[in-house]
Structures are given as C-alpha cells and as structure tokens.
Amino acid sequence: MGGRLAGKTALVTAAGQGMGRACALQMAAEGATVYATDVKPELLVDLAGVANVITRKLDVLDDAAVRQTIDELPALDVLFNCAGYVHHGTILDCSARDWAFSMDLNVRAMYVTIQAALPKMLDRHQKTGAWASIVNMASVAGSIRGLPNRFVYGTSKAAVIGLTKAVAADFVNKGVRCNAIAPGTVDTPSLADRINAFPDPAEARKMFVARQPMGRIAKPEEIAPVVIYLASDESAFATGQVFSVDGGMTI
Numbered sequence: 463m464g465g466r467l468a469g470k471t472a473l474v475t476a477a478g479q480g481m482g483r484a485c486a487l488q489m490a491a492e493g494a495t496v497y498a499t500d501v502k503p504e505l506l507v508d509l510a511g512v513a514n515v516i517t518r519k520l521d522v523l524d525d526a527a528v529r530q531t532i533d534e535l536p537a538l539d540v541l542f543n544c545a546g547y548v549h550h551g552t553i554l555d556c557s558a559r560d561w562a563f564s565m566d567l568n569v570r571a572m573y574v575t576i577q578a579a580l581p582k583m584l585d586r587h588q589k590t591g592a593w594a595s596i597v598n599m600a601s602v603a604g605s606i607r608g609l610p611n612r613f614v615y616g617t618s619k620a621a622v623i624g625l626t627k628a629v630a631a632d633f634v635n636k637g638v639r640c641n642a643i644a645p646g647t648v649d650t651p652s653l654a655d656r657i658n659a660f661p662d663p664a665e666a667r668k669m670f671v672a673r674q675p676m677g678r679i680a681k682p683e684e685i686a687p688v689v690i691y692l693a694s695d696e697s698a699f700a701t702g703q704v705f706s707v708d709g710g711m712t713i
C-alpha cells in the first residue's frame with residue numbers, strides 16, 4: 463500500500479476519540495501500521511476493523527504498561543503522544559491533586575513513552591540510517607499564550623514544549639526528530655464536556671468560538687494533517703519546533 467507513511471510503524475496514545483483518533487485514522491490511510499491505544503478500550507472497538515490499525519488498551523499513567531507495550535513492538539517510526547487533560551480554573555482552583563494529575567498525564571507520560579521508545583529508535587538508526595519522528599501534543603495555551611482558566615493546563619503544555627525541544631536537541635544528529643503541535647480550540651468530546659459544564663453551555667460555546675479570529679472551532683480532521691506531515695519524511699528537516707494550527711489565535 464502506498465501513502466506518505468507506507469512501511470512505517472506508529473504508536474498513538476489517546477486514540478479513542480478526538481485528535482488522537484483522527485490522527486490514527488489518517489496515519490493508517492497513509493499506509494502506516496498504527497498501534498491505536500487508549501485507556502478506555504471501549505473507545506477503540508470500532509477502530510479494530512480498520513485496515514492497518516491494531517488496537518491496544520494503554521493507560522499512559524501506568525509506567526510498566528507503557529514500557530511493556532513499547533518493548534513488545536518493533537522500533538517505532540512514529541510516536542504520537544496525544545494523551546492529555548484540560549483542567550479548568552486558575553491557580554486558586556488547582557488542588558495539589560489536580561496539579562499532580564495534569565502534570566503526570568500531560569507531561570510525565572511523555573517522558574515515560576519517549577524514554578521507552580528511544581533505545582530501539584537509536585539502535586535502528588545506527589544499523590539502517592532510518593529516522594524516527596516523535597510528535598507531542600502541546601496547545602496554544604501554555605508558553606505560546608496565557609489563557610484564562612488554564613493554569614495547570616498551560617503550565618503542563620508549556621512543559622511539553624520544553625520537553626520537545628530538549629529531546630530534539632539531544633538526538634538531532636542521532637536519527638530522532640521531535641516536534642510539538644499547538645492546536646487552538648478543537649471540537650472533540652472533551653471540549654463538549656467542558657462546554658456542558660458551564661451554567662450556560664450555549665454562551666460558553668460562543669466564548670470558545672470567539673477565541674479564534676476565524677470565528678469557528680476546528681475539527682480534529684483539520685489538525686491531523688499537520689501530525690501526518692511531522693510523522694512523515696516530508697518534514698525530514700524539521701525538529702524541535704512547535705506547529706500552531708489555531709484559526710488565527712496567534713497571528
């Protein structure tokens with residue numbers, strides 16, 4: 463099968479819904495063998511029959527499970543760290559528990575997956591010259607923009623960008639690229655949950671729409687092509703960068 467990812471092996475975290483799912487599907491359509499993982503296996507059921515997709519339950523907060531899953535796979539060409547959680551609130555609303563959960567899921571889990579995946583990537587590069595691509599999910603909220611009620615979320619996503627650049631710098635001439643994407647507001651199930659948590663969901667949706675100068679929210683399928691680009695050899699000269707796809711939020 464042809465395609466920009468033909469012959470490549472990819473692991474996607476949080477592939478059950480939202481952007482992870484859209485990316486897993488587009489990667490498979492581009493010819494990659496995609497390990498689509500999620501903590502909720504029920505979200506993966508209808509991906510199981512898709513050509514080139516292999517589904518696996520994986521909780522990225524479970525270090526041992528992450529290491530075991532990655533150890534069982536061949537060297538990854540693509541690791542897409544998508545899992546993350548949006549805590550709503552200021553520093554005054556953020557308990558120590560909220561802080562730990564968001565930092566563990568949004569940042570620490572990437573440290574664990576990358577540390578597990580790198581040795582095989584490096585070894586294969588030494589043997590064959592093949593390059594691997596790590597793509598990390600950041601956000602406009604973080605070091606790019608400070609947004610209201612995104613205290614620990616923004617902190618964690620800023621850390622994702624730091625992590626991305628650090629990994630890129632250490633392995634820039636060793637066969638591994640590492641980039642991040644920074645979406646604006648994207649219409650995913652968790653966004654719907656966040657909107658519905660407001661006393662007036664219709665007003666809340668308008669507020670989320672208004673954050674983008676384009677006057678709308680993105681579809682997950684509009685973010686996935688950037689991930690495909692970063693996963694593929696089309697982006698062979700790009701590393702350590704943050705790719706914003708945000709409807710004009712950062713013009």
Ligand code: NAD
Nearest residue numbers: 476478479480481501521522545546601647648650651652
């Ligand atoms: P979502 O939030 O609707 O879905 C998240 C998925 O993550 C679910 O399938 C869930 O089961 C899975 N998940 C949760 N905990 C997990 C764990 N411990 N291990 C494995 N999987 C787990 O999807 P989304 O909105 O596309 O968000 C995906 C990523 O994109 C997150 O990192 C989020 O912060 C980021 N992001 C979202 C937006 C947005 O507006 N939706 C914007 C910028 C960045």
